Amino acid sequence: MSAPRFRWHIAVFLAPAVLVYTAVMIFPLFNTLRLALYSKIDQERVFVGLQNFYTLLGDPTWSDQFWNALGNNFWFFLIHMVVQNPIGIALAAILSHPRLRFAAFYRSAIFIPTILSFVIVGFAWKLILSPIWGIAPSMLDAVGLKSLFAPWLGKEEYALTALSLISVWQFVGIPMMLIYAALLSIPEEVLEAGEIDGITGMSAFWKIKLPLILPSIGIISILTFVGNFNAFDLIYTSQGALAGPDFSTDILGTFMYRTFFGFQLQLGDPYMGSAIASAMFAIILVGVCLYLFGIQTRMRRYQL
Amino acid sequence: MNRKFLALALASTALFTSTAYAEDVTLTIESWRNDDLALWQEKIIPAFEASHPGIKLKFTPSAPTEYNAALNSKLDAGSAGDLITCRPFDASLALYDAGHLTDLSDMEAMGNFSDVAKAAWQSDDGSASFCVPMASVIHGFIYNKDAFAEVGVEVPTTEAEFFAALDKFKEDGTYIPMAMGTNDQWEAATMGYQNIGPNYWKGETGRQALLLGVQKLTDEPWVAPYRTLARWGEYLGDGYEAQTYPDSQNIFTLGRAAIYPAGSWEISGFNTQADFEMGAFKPPVQNKGDTCYISDHTDIGIGMNAKTAHPEAARAFLTWVASPEFAEIFGNALPGFFPLSKTPVELEDPLAKEFVSWRGECESTIRSTYQILSRGTPNLENETWGASVAAIKGTESPEDLGKKLQEGLASWYEPQQ
Known part of the structure; x- marks a missing residue:
């Protein structure tokens, strides 16, 4: 009787992915968490424990910025949840309607912005909304609504909402595609059975389709949450590292970048920067856990 | 013999390599x-x-x-x-x-x-x-000579003349009186506050006094420039809040604006872009004959x-x-x-x-926030960007801005505590 042979091929096939993932994701993540516990004092790296986190949350000059960025991040997330996801679901519902013509064309057209670079999207929208060269003021003028135009990206009260909506425009294709796929997987028999019971049209969507795609909506919410709390590019390309005007568009990503790498005369502080990055990691981790254990496990699933 | 030859050979290669080196x-x-x-x-x-x-x-x-x-x-x-x-x-x-x-x-x-x-x-x-x-x-203002001739405006030397000139351009309406935006923030501080400021805080005298803690950012010489900036807002183009730095450069070089608050680094770019004649004037002083100070x-x-x-x-x-x-x-x-x-x-x-x-006519100084004062957190230079924007937009009073900057500086800079 020989012991069961060690199955080498499993290790061999796993190795590339594990090695690459460890080198570019796991190691930097843990190193960042470690770096957050150090500080530089007189050119020496010193272990300071949780001091950086006390500073971040206790020192008003840091905590004000941190809470401001966190608050802005929640607003950014909220706009995506109330605007992007319902629109995505509605678009998917319309696209999956069997009698809609040119569905493939609409699907591609709506999805294309998602594959564009943030730099292009930020730059294009900045031009569109520019009070000087932009087409937004002249378009509003053409329909007699010029008075509604404001330099949105330059006003404290509108800038963050405007940027959130730009981001919604860019990413609305993702929930649309996921929901579209979920809708297509609903078997015809279920809908036909409903039809026999007199459930058609809108009520078929609310009573049959929506409950069946709820797990997909849950996944989309969590993807939106993670994506929004890691966001950085759009704000950085359109408003710069100071996230103007007056930090009204500052989110955790830009706050972390400014601290870690420095900006203009502000020298970079990798240790405080890591502390902010760790805080971001913790927030996302808590959010994802709440969702996974609080909502996902209780969600009712239907055998199709 | 052999050994000697070897030594010679070695020496020559060493020599050779060292010259090649x-x-x-x-x-x-x-x-x-x-x-x-x-x-x-x-x-x-x-x-x-x-x-x-x-x-x-x-x-x-x-x-x-x-x-x-x-x-x-x-x-x-x-x-x-x-x-x-x-x-x-x-x-x-x-x-x-x-x-x-x-x-x-x-x-x-x-x-x-x-x-x-x-x-x-x-x-x-x-x-x-x-x-x-x-x-x-060096900081100063670059202006469109054709626009000045067309509207009949004299090159200003005092602050009163400066605002009179801006008023005249505004009344005339052909040109945007001044090309600057607040979207990128740094122009407001660098080409606004640090440009006109030295005339208020008397250049090096004020800067050194601030470094030593003798003067505070709440003192008149440091607050007054914000008060002047607050008057700029009405002379900037429509929607200046979202106007970026390249926007401002383009507006001026396309001949749509009369005055451009500038740094001398713009010269070579403007020379190739603008097809009208340009001139420059130094930051206006309060009263005729006052000593002028420039940021050099x-x-x-x-x-x-x-x-x-x-x-x-x-x-x-x-x-x-x-x-x-x-x-x-x-x-x-x-x-x-x-x-x-x-x-x-x-x-x-x-x-x-x-x-x-201007180096010959005026006293030179450097930007007030650069030496030592932007070492701590909050960073005075970055705070000055935001403060200058707020002053131009009128979202905060100059006195409050001075107070906020002073609190930030005093929180880490000992001579100011």
Whole structure:
């Protein structure tokens, strides 16, 4: 009787992915968490424990910025949840309607912005909304609504909402595609059975389709949450590292970048920067856990 | 016999390699001035290599926004170039303190520069100088001469005349009185506050008093510029809140605006873009005959990597950079970046000449937030950006802004506590 042979091929096939993932994701993540516990004092790296986190949350000059960025991040997330996801679901519902013509064309057209670079999207929208060269003021003028135009990206009260909506425009294709796929997987028999019971049209969507795609909506919410709390590019390309005007568009990503790498005369502080990055990691981790254990496990699933 | 031959052979190879070595010295220059790549390759490097056989130069610039971060990691990894272009004040001081830059105080050529010029690259006590000053930029206002003639406006010298001129342009309506936006924030501080400010805080007198803690940011000389900036808002173009720096440049060079609050670095770009005649005037003073103060900000220096393999060659280059010959080439190739050496340089560009002539009429100072005061958190320079924008937009009163900046500064800067 020989012991069961060690199955080498499993290790061999796993190795590339594990090695690459460890080198570019796991190691930097843990190193960042470690770096957050150090500080530089007189050119020496010193272990300071949780001091950086006390500073971040206790020192008003840091905590004000941190809470401001966190608050802005929640607003950014909220706009995506109330605007992007319902629109995505509605678009998917319309696209999956069997009698809609040119569905493939609409699907591609709506999805294309998602594959564009943030730099292009930020730059294009900045031009569109520019009070000087932009087409937004002249378009509003053409329909007699010029008075509604404001330099949105330059006003404290509108800038963050405007940027959130730009981001919604860019990413609305993702929930649309996921929901579209979920809708297509609903078997015809279920809908036909409903039809026999007199459930058609809108009520078929609310009573049959929506409950069946709820797990997909849950996944989309969590993807939106993670994506929004890691966001950085759009704000950085359109408003710069100071996230103007007056930090009204500052989110955790830009706050972390400014601290870690420095900006203009502000020298970079990798240790405080890591502390902010760790805080971001913790927030996302808590959010994802709440969702996974609080909502996902209780969600009712239907055998199709 | 045999042994002798061997020794000879060895000696000759050693000699041979050492001469070959000397011919091959290549110095690499780190810089953020990627705009100047052509200038270095076509003018500066050939001029240096002609007079210094045996030393070759390689200019390897990176993007301005990435420079500091990239340079720091290269220096830590030991892969940085032999010569380092120095940002003024703390960014370079940090490199010196970390042992990345060599002390150059013993270089004879450093005597070609005034103390003010050297101050941007010295340790706080002034005992060590670690970069050779290369150039400074001067603030002022560039104006459209055609627009001034058309609307019939005289070049202003006092503040009252300045606002009268702006009013006239506003009334006339053909031109946007002043091209500036607040979207990118730094223009409001750099071309606004630091441009007109020195006339209020009396240049170096006020700046030193602030450093020593004798004056506070809540004092009149530091608050008054915000009060003046608050009046600028109505003369800027529609939607200036979202107007970016390139927008402002384009509005002015397309001839749509009359006045552009400027730094002299704009000159070469404007010369190629604008097809009308431009002039420049210095920041207006309060009353006719007042002493004028200008921001003549030390902006670029060059130092030596402490770990360079060719310290002799690097020193030879730095000595040359400190010479009048370099100043002449640099000043004329880059109008708007003014050489700092004591020997005056004959400039050809009329606009650049106008700017540099103010050095003779006015007292020079540097930007108030650059030396020491932007060392802590919150960062005074970055805070000044936000404050200047708030002043122009009128979202906060000048007094409140002064109070907020003072609180931030006092939270970490001892002389102000």
